[in-house]
């Protein structure tokens with residue numbers, strides 16, 4: 564897959580990225596079917612396959628259970644083979660989420676993620692919104708903390724995984740990257756994609772397959788066509804732990820989008 568620019572960050576990403584929620588968490592998730600968290604060997608194979616297929620972008624978060632630890636242990640190849648995206652703000656503990664967007668916690672969370680992932684920098688850190696995007700951006704310390712981490716060279720870029728169009732639009736003003744929802748059932752973020760394209764911000768798409776509620780080749784093709792018809796999309800992050808789906812998705816991208 565031909566790499567695309569992640570806005571003006573200087574980072575090049577594959578147009579399909581691999582979401583890793585299912586590497587480490589199977590509670591309180593919105594997928595249609597229950598699933599077992601994969602064994603180490605299955606994750607190793609999936610990561611090697613992703614690499615062979617030309618995928619370089621991995622999306623993880625502290626709130627994805629053991630996802631970061633599994634990547635830290637199992638990620639193959641040199642560090643610069645991968646673009647690693649993590650998040651701050653959300654914690655998932657004892658079966659529920661809690662949020663902390665303060666300056667000090669943000670710094671600690673990124674330092675902790677680096678240790679867990681066994682890395683000395685993260686390519687991108689996103690604010691993992693609790694839904695109140697504008698309050699987070701205007702009244703919490705997280706944005707200043709991400710700027711400070713960027714200055715220290717611990718992260719290359721920052722952004723927000725937003726949950727409202729207003730928040731996405733503000734993130735486009737203030738940050739390098741926005742992660743927005745885009746599928747035919749959720750059109751609210753389309754103005755965010757337009758604004759990001761106009762400002763040359765990076766755009767990552769989440770829930771392009773409606774968290775697995777879209778399935779079957781024709782529906783997956785239509786979902787990809789919808790996502791990549793929008794302006795400015797850098798990469799669509801698709802979560803999967805099924806190697807056949809990973810392969811099919813790359814083939815589908817090649818035939819639908821090229």
Ligand SMILES: NC(=O)c1ccc[n+]([C@@H]2O[C@H](COP(=O)([O-])OP(=O)(O)OC[C@H]3O[C@@H](n4cnc5c(N)ncnc54)[C@H](OP(=O)(O)O)[C@@H]3O)[C@@H](O)[C@H]2O)c1
Nearest residue numbers: 582622724769770771772773774775778801802803804808
């Ligand atoms: N920041 C946030 O607030 C946030 C929220 C949601 C998601 N995300 C990120 O975005 C990523 C994607 O979002 P998502 O996981 O909610 O949704 P998604 O990518 O729309 O859907 C993932 C689901 O689709 C299934 N799937 C993948 N390819 C398929 C195919 N070819 N045919 C049939 N089913 C297929 C997967 O099941 P199999 O495992 O069986 O393939 C999985 O259950 C996440 O992994 C995460 O990294 C971020």
